Amino acid sequence: MTINRELLKGSTATLVLSILSREAMHGYQMARELERISAGVLTFKEGTLYPILHTLEAEGLIAAEWQAERGRERKVYRLTDSGQGELRRRVAEWESFRGAVDQVIREVGLGDALA
Amino acid sequence: MTPLHEYLEQATWYLTNPRQAEAIRMEMRAHLEDLAEELQGEGLNADTALATAVARMGPPQSIALDLAEAHHRPLPWRHYLAPVFLGCITFCLWTGEPWQVTARWFPFLIFSVWPDRRDWGGPMRLLRVDLRVKWRWLRRQPWDRGLITGGASGAVAGLIWSAVPHWFEPVNDYMVIFPLSAALLMAAVQRRLMPTPALLTASGAAFTFPFAFLLGFSEWWPPTTDWPSMTAFFTICFGLAALGAGWLTEVAQAKGWTLKALKGISSD
Numbered sequence: 001m002t003i004n005r006e007l008l009k010g011s012t013a014t015l016v017l018s019i020l021s022r023e024a025m026h027g028y029q030m031a032r033e034l035e036r037i038s039a040g041v042l043t044f045k046e047g048t049l050y051p052i053l054h055t056l057e058a059e060g061l062i063a064a065e066w067q068a069e070r071g072r073e074r075k076v077y078r079l080t081d082s083g084q085g086e087l088r089r090r091v092a093e094w095e096s097f098r099g100a101v102d103q104v105i106r107e108v109g110l111g112d113a114l115a
Numbered sequence: 116m117t118p119l120h121e122y123l124e125q126a127t128w129y130l131t132n133p134r135q136a137e138a139i140r141m142e143m144r145a146h147l148e149d150l151a152e153e154l155q156g157e158g159l160n161a162d163t164a165l166a167t168a169v170a171r172m173g174p175p176q177s178i179a180l181d182l183a184e185a186h187h188r189p190l191p192w193r194h195y196l197a198p199v200f201l202g203c204i205t206f207c208l209w210t211g212e213p214w215q216v217t218a219r220w221f222p223f224l225i226f227s228v229w230p231d232r233r234d235w236g237g238p239m240r241l242l243r244v245d246l247r248v249k250w251r252w253l254r255r256q257p258w259d260r261g262l263i264t265g266g267a268s269g270a271v272a273g274l275i276w277s278a279v280p281h282w283f284e285p286v287n288d289y290m291v292i293f294p295l296s297a298a299l300l301m302a303a304v305q306r307r308l309m310p311t312p313a314l315l316t317a318s319g320a321a322f323t324f325p326f327a328f329l330l331g332f333s334e335w336w337p338p339t340t341d342w343p344s345m346t347a348f349f350t351i352c353f354g355l356a357a358l359g360a361g362w363l364t365e366v367a368q369a370k371g372w373t374l375k376a377l378k379g380i381s382s383d
C-alpha cells in the first residue's frame with residue numbers, strides 16, 4: 001500500500017528519533033532500517049532525510065560525529081538526552097492521536113477495518 | 116565536474132558556509148555511493164546504479180531549499196534597510212543637497228551594511244539566498260513577513276501618495292493621513308497572513324506615527340515631497356512599523372490573543 005506523503009511528512013522526525021533510540025546510525029543505515037522494520041511500507045525520501053537530520057541536530061535532539069567506514073567518511077548520528085525526552089513526548093502524542101482516530105473509525109462503524 | 120559533483124553542488128547551493136556545504140556534500144555523496152552499490156548488487160551497471168540513486172535522492176533544487184531552511188539563519192534586519200539609506204544618499208546627491216545633509220545618512224548606511232560575522236559567500240549572494248529562503252518562509256515568520264510586506268507596502272504607498280494632491284497642511288498630513296494610510300495598507304496587504312487583523316491595523320498606526328513624525332520634522336530628512344523622497348520616506352516608516360507589527364504578532368500568537376478572545380467569545 002502506498003502511504004500518502006503528507007502522513008509520512010508529519011511523522012518523519014519521530015521515526016528518525018525512534019530508529020536512533022536503538023543505536024547510532026548514519027543516514028543510509030536509517031533509511032534501510034526504516035524500510036526493513038516497516039516491511040517496505042514506510043520509506044524516507046533520501047532528499048528530505050538530511051535536512052531533517054540537520055534540523056534535529058541544530059535543535060540538540062541528536063548529535064553527530066564523523067566516522068570512517070569502508071573507506072568512506074560517514075556522519076553517524078545518535079540520540080541525545082534531550083532527544084530522548086522529545087521522543088517520549090512525541091510517542092505519547094502519537095498514541096493519543098492514534099487512539100482518538102481509531103475510536104472515531106470504530107464509532108462510525110468502520111471497525112472491521114481495524115480488526 | 117562530474118555529474119555527481121554537479122548534482123551535489125546544486126543541492127547545496129543555498130548554503131552560504133563553504134565548510135558546512137562541503138561537509139554536507141560529503142555526507143550525501145557517501146549515501147549515494149552506498150545506494151549505488153546496493154543497486155549494483157541488484158544487477159545494474161555502475162553508471163545506471165548511480166543515476167538511479169541520484170534520481171531517488173530527488174531534484175537538487177528542492178533539496179537545496181530544504182537544506183537552506185534547515186541551516187540558514189535570517190539576515191539581520193538592519194541589512195534590509197541598506198537600500199533605503201543608499202536611496203536617501205543617492206537622492207541627496209541627485210537633488211544637490213549640501214554635503215552636511217548627505218553625510219548624515221552615511222552612519223546609517225554603514226550600520227546597515229556592516230558585515231555580520233556569518234556573512235559568508237559575499238553580501239550579494241547572501242542577500243539573494245536570503246530573499247529566496249525568506250519568500251518560502253513567508254507564512255511562518257512574522258518578522259520577515261512584516262519587513263518584506265511592510266517595506267513593499269511603503270514603497271507603493273509613497274508612489275501613490277506623491278501622486279495625490281496634498282489637501283491638508285503638512286502638520287495634519289503627518290498626524291492623521293500617514294498613520295491611517297499606513298495602517299490601512301498594511302492591514303489590506305497582510306490581512307490574509309496575520310491572524311489578528313485588528314491588532315495589526317492598530318499596531319501599524321501606532322508604530323508608523325512616531326517614525327513618520329520624527330522623520331518628517333527632524334533635520335535628517337531632506338525637505339522635499341517628490342516621489343523618490345516620499346517613496347523612501349514611506350519605505351522606512353512602513354518597514355519600521357512592520358517590524359513592530361511583526362513583533363506584536365509574535366507576542367499575540369504566543370499569548371493566544373485572537374480576535375475572538377479579545378471580544379470575549381469562547382473558542383470552545
